[in-house]
Amino acid sequence: MFKQALRPAMSRAALVGVTGLLIAGCAGSNRAATTTTAAAASSSSQGMAGMNMGGSSTSTSAAAAGSEEAAVKGASVDGIKPVPTQTLATADWQGMRIQARAMTAVPFVIFDGTHEQTVKPPKNTSFHLMVMLDDAHTGVAIPYAGVWATISRGGNVVYDERQWPMLSEYMGPHYGNNVALPGAGTYQLSLLVSPPVSARHVEYENVWLHPHRVNVSFNWNPDS
Numbered sequence: 001m002f003k004q005a006l007r008p009a010m011s012r013a014a015l016v017g018v019t020g021l022l023i024a025g026c027a028g029s030n031r032a033a034t035t036t037t038a039a040a041a042s043s044s045s046q047g048m049a050g051m052n053m054g055g056s057s058t059s060t061s062a063a064a065a066g067s068e069e070a071a072v073k074g075a076s077v078d079g080i081k082p083v084p085t086q087t088l089a090t091a092d093w094q095g096m097r098i099q100a101r102a103m104t105a106v107p108f109v110i111f112d113g114t115h116e117q118t119v120k121p122p123k124n125t126s127f128h129l130m131v132m133l134d135d136a137h138t139g140v141a142i143p144y145a146g147v148w149a150t151i152s153r154g155g156n157v158v159y160d161e162r163q164w165p166m167l168s169e170y171m172g173p174h175y176g177n178n179v180a181l182p183g184a185g186t187y188q189l190s191l192l193v194s195p196p197v198s199a200r201h202v203e204y205e206n207v208w209l210h211p212h213r214v215n216v217s218f219n220w221n222p223d224s
Contacts, residue, residue: 080105081222083127089189089216094207097136098214100149100189102127103171105178110164121178126222131163131175131191145208146194147175153187184221190214 085103092098105121105128121128129149133142143165151159163175181187191214 080121080123080125088218089214091214091216092136093193093212093214095136096142096193096208097132097134098191098193099130099132099134100191100216100218101130101132102179102220103130104128108164108166108176119178122180124180125178126181126220127179129163129176129179130166130171131193132172133175133193141173142196142208143173144196144198145175146192146197148192148194149177149179150190150192151179151181151187152190153182153185158182158187181220181222184223186217186219189216189218191216 081104083102083104085101088100088102090097090099105125107118107120110117110119131147131149133145133147134140135142145165147163149159149161149163150157158181159179161177161179163177166174166176168174193212193214195208195210
């Protein structure tokens with residue numbers, strides 16, 4: 001998989017610096033971040049969302065459309081069970097609203113400026129994790145940040161991956177990746193959010209200057 005080839009060549013710190021080079025993004029590296037604990041939000045069914053990168057990714061869009069239709073009908077597509085879009089947890093960091101959501105796993109395309117790499121979810125994939133970073137006052141999505149997600153259960157890490165900066169016709173800009181969990185249960189999700197690496201207008205000059213960690217718990221039941 002593309003991400004497996006990329007990770008050995010870069011440290012998590014180096015990933016932050018390549019945000020502007022990849023449409024599918026980077027993760028922060030500073031593990032000494034501040035901690036915010038938020039109660040997991042109750043899940044709510046909001047339908048299914050797909051991915052549409054446009055241009056040469058027509059096949060990816062078609063697969064996403066099939067997943068969306070399956071979510072409505074309750075059937076699986078390529079062995080992937082549909083997951084109604086649901087909010088796993090929310091938190092706030094200096095006016096940045098952080099939301100973790102789950103939806104049906106879909107193929108997506110990573111574009112590095114010259115080449116495309118399609119990432120297809122394996123059959124054991126549980127859901128597509130979306131991390132939404134928004135200005136809590138305006139609702140505008142916040143780009144150029146880095147997000148790393150770690151999921152554990154009973155003290156054992158079951159998922160530890162970069163969340164790609166993503167574009168979606170249906171869900172808008174977000175940071176995401178596909179997640180495989182070992183089964184139903186209560187999980188701990190740790191999100192490391194790195195500061196947006198960009199020029200800023202003065203209203204944002206004193207916020208989001210250091211990596212920030214959000215720790216939440218959520219319940220996962222693949223049969224619900």
